Amino acid sequence: xxxxxxxxxxxxxxxxxxxxxxxxxxxxxxxxxxxxxxxxxxxxxxxxxxxxxxxxxxxxxxxxxxxxxxxxxxxxxxxxxxxxxxxxxxxxxxxxxxxxxxxxxxxxxxxxxxxxxxxxxxxxxxxxxxxxxxxxxxxxxxxxxxxxxxxxxxxxxxxxxxxxxxxxxxxxxxxxxxxxxxxxxxxxxxxxxxxxxxxxxxxxxxxxxxxxxxxxxxxxxxxxxxxxxxxxxxxxxxxxxxxxxxxxxxxxxxxxxxxxxxxxxxxxxxxxxxxxxxxxxxxxxxxxxxxxx
Amino acid sequence: xxxxxxxxxxxxxxxxxxxxxxxxxxxxxxxxxxxxxxxxxxxxxxxxxxxxxxxxxxxxxxxxxxxxxxxxxxxxxxxxxxxxxxxxxxxxxxxxxxxxxxxxxxxxxxxxxxxxxxxxxxxxxxxxxxxxxxxxxxxxxxxxxxxxxxxxxxxxxxxxxxxxxxxxxxxxxxxxxxxxxxxxxxxxxxxxxxxxxxxxxxxxxxxxxxxxxxxxxxxxxxxxxxxxxxxxxxxxxxxxxxxxxxxxxxxxxx
Numbered sequence: 001x002x003x004x005x006x007x008x009x010x011x012x013x014x015x016x017x018x019x020x021x022x023x024x025x026x027x028x029x030x031x032x033x034x035x036x037x038x039x040x041x042x043x044x045x046x047x048x049x050x051x052x053x054x055x056x057x058x059x060x061x062x063x064x065x066x067x068x069x070x071x072x073x074x075x076x077x078x079x080x081x082x083x084x085x086x087x088x089x090x091x092x093x094x095x096x097x098x099x100x101x102x103x104x105x106x107x108x109x110x111x112x113x114x115x116x117x118x119x120x121x122x123x124x125x126x127x128x129x130x131x132x133x134x135x136x137x138x139x140x141x142x143x144x145x146x147x148x149x150x151x152x153x154x155x156x157x158x159x160x161x162x163x164x165x166x167x168x169x170x171x172x173x174x175x176x177x178x179x180x181x182x183x184x185x186x187x188x189x190x191x192x193x194x195x196x197x198x199x200x201x202x203x204x205x206x207x208x209x210x211x212x213x214x215x216x217x218x219x220x221x222x223x224x225x226x227x228x229x230x231x232x233x234x235x236x237x238x239x240x241x242x243x244x245x246x247x248x249x250x251x252x253x254x255x256x257x258x259x260x261x262x263x264x265x266x267x268x269x270x271x272x273x274x275x276x277x278x279x280x281x282x283x284x285x286x287x288x289x290x291x292x293x
Numbered sequence: 294x295x296x297x298x299x300x301x302x303x304x305x306x307x308x309x310x311x312x313x314x315x316x317x318x319x320x321x322x323x324x325x326x327x328x329x330x331x332x333x334x335x336x337x338x339x340x341x342x343x344x345x346x347x348x349x350x351x352x353x354x355x356x357x358x359x360x361x362x363x364x365x366x367x368x369x370x371x372x373x374x375x376x377x378x379x380x381x382x383x384x385x386x387x388x389x390x391x392x393x394x395x396x397x398x399x400x401x402x403x404x405x406x407x408x409x410x411x412x413x414x415x416x417x418x419x420x421x422x423x424x425x426x427x428x429x430x431x432x433x434x435x436x437x438x439x440x441x442x443x444x445x446x447x448x449x450x451x452x453x454x455x456x457x458x459x460x461x462x463x464x465x466x467x468x469x470x471x472x473x474x475x476x477x478x479x480x481x482x483x484x485x486x487x488x489x490x491x492x493x494x495x496x497x498x499x500x501x502x503x504x505x506x507x508x509x510x511x512x513x514x515x516x517x518x519x520x521x522x523x524x525x526x527x528x529x530x531x532x533x534x535x536x537x538x539x540x541x542x543x544x545x546x547x
Contacts, residue, residue: 008310034413290372
């Protein structure tokens with residue numbers, strides 16, 4: 001960085017900051033108090049002035065679960081192919097719900113907070129990160145319900161199950177944040193992004209073995225497509241959740257594909273790559289956020 | 294000792310070096326429109342130069358007024374200093390914490406209480422939790438809203454709202470203060486209190502950059518005036534001369 005004014009040549013530049021230039025996601029840690037307040041603002045104001053309040057967070061997933069369970073489990077007969085189908089369904093659906101809510105919110109968050117972005121400088125990464133954390137907060141009670149049901153079925157956690165669940169969580173959160181930052185920053189100049197994201201979300205439920213078993217995919221697709229299907233971070237996360245919650249109470253002798261952990265690790269690597277690319281694109285577009293909003 | 298050396302004897306708090314800012318005015322608002330305009334070979338955007346090659350430095354503890362008619366680029370300059378916008382070319386450097394009395398209350402949420410909003414906004418302005426704890430009582434006292442502290446801000450009168458927003462902004466710990474059109478807030482006693490607060494800051498040797506059309510206030514607060522017109526720096530000197538220049542024929546010409 002060279003200054004044009006010769007009078008400033010002797011200046012020690014290390015003492016100066018360039019306004020508006022942040023450190024990406026690292027800034028989020030430095031501003032964690034604000035992050036906490038932003039998350040609290042979202043969770044506290046979401047159900048203001050509604051009589052049922054937080055119950056709405058359960059009504060939607062419960063209704064969705066009921067529809068899928070009755071139609072797929074009873075009518076189509078999935079229940080006969082997959083043991084404890086209700087548990088199988090529920091442990092997958094909560095992952096997809098987390099992804100859907102986090103992805104959709106983080107895509108819109110910059111536009112929703114335009115009044116702040118345009119007027120005050122703060123690390124803009126805070127917004128997508130807060131959006132993903134808010135969806136995680138809504139996800140926790142669903143895990144609670146799942147745990148209670150699992151215990152009822154005689155579920156006892158082991159180290160590998162807890163490991164699988166944590167690995168799945170890291171995968172899906174990194175994936176969600178990465179995609180959210182990518183499409184969220186594109187959404188600033190082009191609002192088309194949020195419509196495109198809705199389209200992606202429509203597919204999300206179906207490109208992972210939530211409503212059916214991975215074996216059905218393996219039966220009809222060629223091997224290379226099955227591989228792609230199995231390393232997709234949503235599939236690996238759903239499978240890891242099945243591994244942690246459903247498989248222990250199932251007697252299926254071959255519930256998962258061979259090389260299950262390899263797929264899981266590749267899924268994680270893809271997620272981290274997506275996060276990296278998302279941050280890169282976000283940084284590239286960030287200088288123009290304030291004027292494009 | 295040459296003139297340059299004296300100027301740099303105290304380290305500047307703010308350096309503006311050959312800064313330019315252009316805005317692209319987009320004529321399309323979606324991918325579809327962009328594509329259609331592109332196929333029809335229509336112009337996709339036009340450029341507008343808001344600031345052109347601005348250079349000056351502000352020594353620590355100095356208070357500078359940026360003056361000019363509407364649309365001259367004053368607010369853009371302030372936004373560049375705060376980091377909301379970034380220059381297209383040139384370098385802008387700041388030393389120490391920058392805070393702005395710009396759009397106070399931007400971060401307020403109507404559904405949160407006064408107390409929650411104080412914390413949220415102070416954090417948005419870059420304060421840490423323990424720092425807010427320290428000045429919390431001062432903020433509330435300055436705004437004179439003690440009894441409404443735990444009510445939702447949407448029930449506040451506009452005067453109360455602005456007083457609280459202003460009070461939060463003015464209690465942020467800072468080294469450089471950016472001010473855009475102040476003291477239009479509140480009634481006469483509150484304005485007097487704000488003026489006192491500014492004088493306190495001047496005495497504490499805070500660096501200030503003030504944008505205002507209020508010549509009397511500017512004359513009182515600032516020792517130096519910078520006049521810009523249509524994005525170009527036209528005058529830089531003592532405040533009285535700057536005000537005289539702004540009101541002279543020379544400014545109106547070309």
